[in-house]
Each structure stands twice: as structure tokens, then as C-alpha cells.
Amino acid sequence: MISTIALFWALCVVCIVNMARYFSSLRALLAVLRGCDPLLYQYVDGAGFFTSHGQPSKQVRLVTYIWAKRYLDHHDDEFIRRCERVRGQFILTSALCGLVVISLVAMAIWH
Numbered sequence: 001m002i003s004t005i006a007l008f009w010a011l012c013v014v015c016i017v018n019m020a021r022y023f024s025s026l027r028a029l030l031a032v033l034r035g036c037d038p039l040l041y042q043y044v045d046g047a048g049f050f051t052s053h054g055q056p057s058k059q060v061r062l063v064t065y066i067w068a069k070r071y072l073d074h075h076d077d078e079f080i081r082r083c084e085r086v087r088g089q090f091i092l093t094s095a096l097c098g099l100v101v102i103s104l105v106a107m108a109i110w111h
Contacts, residue, residue: 004110008103015096022089023050029082036076040065066090 030049033041041047044065045058065071067090071083 004107008100008107011096011100011103015093015100018089018093018096022086022093025082025086025089029079029086032076032079032082036079037074063090 027050030041030044030046033044034046043058044062045055048054049059049062066083066087069087071080074080074083
């Protein structure tokens with residue numbers, strides 16, 4: 001029989017790996033954004049995005065920009081592809097994190 005604890009930790013590892021992929025893709029997106037649209041880069045605080053003094057309101061702007069698919073009107077094809085990738089990874093990571101939380105609650109109730 002499969003251990004529920006082992007299955008839970010495997011799910012956690014998959015979630016952490018996908019979070020790392022998401023942050024890596026987001027960092028690559030910001031690097032492309034710096035070259036193709038410097039105004040948008042400053043608008044979303046690209047230089048301070050992953051620093052401790054980053055502004056959360058500007059970080060939310062980027063998430064909203066990607067979630068609303070406003071990048072589809074952009075002139076750079078690579079930027080559009082990277083936004084699509086980041087959006088897909090965000091949805092996948094959010095779903096996996098939700099599944100981890102639901103699994104944790106279920107395990108707390110069951111055990």
C-alpha cells in the first residue's frame with residue numbers, strides 16, 4: 001500500500017520544483033522586458049523585483065498584466081511567448097499549491 005505521507009511529500013517536492021521553474025521563467029521574462037520595453041520594465045519595478053526592497057504593488061501590476069493577457073498587443077514575439085509560459089506556470093503552480101494545502105488538511109483530519 002502507498003504511504004500517504006510519502007505521497008504528500010512527493011507532491012510537495014513537485015510543487016517546489018514548479019515554483020523554482022516559475023521564478024526562473026519570471027526572471028528571464030524581466031530580462032527580456034528590460035531590452036524590449038524599458039518603460040514597462042520600470043513600471044513593474046523590474047530592477048527591484050526580486051530584492052527585499054521591492055515594491056509589492058508594482059509586482060502585483062506585472063501579475064495583473066500577465067493574468068489579463070495584456071501582453072498580446074506587444075510588438076515583441078519573444079516577450080509574448082515568455083508571458084504565455086509564465087502565465088501557464090503560474091496557473092500550474094497555483095493549482096499545485098492549492099492541492100498541497102487540501103492534502104495537508106485532509107491528512108490532518110484523517111490522521
